[in-house]
Amino acid sequence: MTDTAPRRRGRPSRTQSADAPATRDRILAAAREEFSERGYDKTSVRGIAKTAGVDSALVHHYFGTKEQVFEASIEVAFGPVLNAPGSIAEGPLDGVGERLARFFFGVWENPATRTPLLAIVRSAMNNEAAASVFRRLISAQVLRRVARQLDLPDAELRAELAAAQLVGIALLRYVIKVEPLASADPEEIIARVAPVVQGHLTGP
Amino acid sequence: MTDTAPRRRGRPSRTQSADAPATRDRILAAAREEFSERGYDKTSVRGIAKTAGVDSALVHHYFGTKEQVFEASIEVAFGPVLNAPGSIAEGPLDGVGERLARFFFGVWENPATRTPLLAIVRSAMNNEAAASVFRRLISAQVLRRVARQLDLPDAELRAELAAAQLVGIALLRYVIKVEPLASADPEEIIARVAPVVQGHLTGP
Numbered sequence: 001m002t003d004t005a006p007r008r009r010g011r012p013s014r015t016q017s018a019d020a021p022a023t024r025d026r027i028l029a030a031a032r033e034e035f036s037e038r039g040y041d042k043t044s045v046r047g048i049a050k051t052a053g054v055d056s057a058l059v060h061h062y063f064g065t066k067e068q069v070f071e072a073s074i075e076v077a078f079g080p081v082l083n084a085p086g087s088i089a090e091g092p093l094d095g096v097g098e099r100l101a102r103f104f105f106g107v108w109e110n111p112a113t114r115t116p117l118l119a120i121v122r123s124a125m126n127n128e129a130a131a132s133v134f135r136r137l138i139s140a141q142v143l144r145r146v147a148r149q150l151d152l153p154d155a156e157l158r159a160e161l162a163a164a165q166l167v168g169i170a171l172l173r174y175v176i177k178v179e180p181l182a183s184a185d186p187e188e189i190i191a192r193v194a195p196v197v198q199g200h201l202t203g204p
Numbered sequence: 205m206t207d208t209a210p211r212r213r214g215r216p217s218r219t220q221s222a223d224a225p226a227t228r229d230r231i232l233a234a235a236r237e238e239f240s241e242r243g244y245d246k247t248s249v250r251g252i253a254k255t256a257g258v259d260s261a262l263v264h265h266y267f268g269t270k271e272q273v274f275e276a277s278i279e280v281a282f283g284p285v286l287n288a289p290g291s292i293a294e295g296p297l298d299g300v301g302e303r304l305a306r307f308f309f310g311v312w313e314n315p316a317t318r319t320p321l322l323a324i325v326r327s328a329m330n331n332e333a334a335a336s337v338f339r340r341l342i343s344a345q346v347l348r349r350v351a352r353q354l355d356l357p358d359a360e361l362r363a364e365l366a367a368a369q370l371v372g373i374a375l376l377r378y379v380i381k382v383e384p385l386a387s388a389d390p391e392e393i394i395a396r397v398a399p400v401v402q403g404h405l406t407g408p
Contacts, residue, residue, distance in 0.1 A: 121329065125325065125326045125379060131379070135381070135382050156384055157396075160384070160385040161385070163382075164373040164375070166372070167372045167376065168373070169372070171371060172368050175328070176338055176339055178339050178364055179360075180361050181364040192404075193365065199403075200396075
């Protein structure tokens with residue numbers, strides 16, 4: 001958000017002397033755009049640099065490899081998402097299915113967060129580096145926190161089966177666009193899926 | 205299966221005069237291999253022709269466009285699968301969840317059918333033509349037959365939510381390889397997921 005602050009000394013920062021945080025943000029925005037549009041494999045550091053209006057060397061300087069730019073751009077996109085869900089995991093256990101489903105579809109129904117999610121999901125299919133980011137996102141974040149709260153020996157498997165239900169719906173609804181699922185009211189999907197997620201997590 | 209019949213007049217069929225069914229089969233096998241390894245976008249008719257040891261024109265002659273070769277290679281791979289599941293849809297309704305789950309993981313656990321499935325799933329993420337094959341495969345086949353038997357106004361949505369659970373598990377287990385799901389015993393997964401599939405299809 002540093003871009004929104006007034007910067008009197010700002011100039012069209014195409015050089016290393018450019019204001020560092022603003023340049024870094026611009027590279028991240030460009031990376032998100034490129035990865036979303038082209039997928040991981042077809043995106044290059046050079047293409048990201050071009051979209052951001054900087055030299056490739058600057059991208060490497062700030063982030064390192066293409067994989068590292070990918071991770072950083074995803075983390076920035078999901079920062080608010082990944083740090084918020086304490087409330088999902090920490091509320092009463094018997095409402096966790098609905099809270100998770102509502103949170104999940106909230107993220108996917110919002111075009112601003114859907115675009116980078118689509119980029120990860122698409123890229124994860126075809127590329128090991130992107131798959132590992134996706135794996136980390138799924139297992140280390142929301143679901144592992146939920147699993148920890150469950151305190152059952154099979155908590156992680158339960159959490160992953162719940163995740164599979166949600167991810168599968170995202171795939172058929174937003175990527176493959178199977179009807180009638182693609183046009184169904186999100187509230188109807190949440191109502192049908194919350195008990196399934198709940199059952200995976202806390203059922204017998 | 206024409207390859208298994210004895211062919212006295214067979215010869216190294218690199219020309220249009222080659223035995224037609226055998227050549228067609230060889231092109232399909234090459235297509236399956238190419239699509240599985242490279243995904244839809246990176247596969248070319250020329251590459252398929254090269255792997256099959258024929259001229260590109262022959263691929264076009266038998267199948268038409270790349271999309272049509274893709275469809276044909278998927279249909280051949282899933283012929284036995286797509287035509288068998290009458291028994292899944294037609295058995296007693298209260299066991300349909302387990303029959304579907306068992307059938308699904310039977311197909312995915314078998315390396316011979318897993319490879320082309322991975323190719324469809326990967327390709328469907330990045331390409332509309334491949335996505336439409338996937339859509340057709342999901343909606344027009346097993347699940348629609350099950351939905352028809354259900355005779356409920358929301359049967360298709362039910363069938364798709366059930367499919368989403370299964371496809372989501374396939375994604376996390378076989379493509380993204382999230383642990384512990386990736387190493388779990390298929391029987392354990394079937395035991396946990398059959399009631400969910402059943403619930404989607406016939407539950408309240």
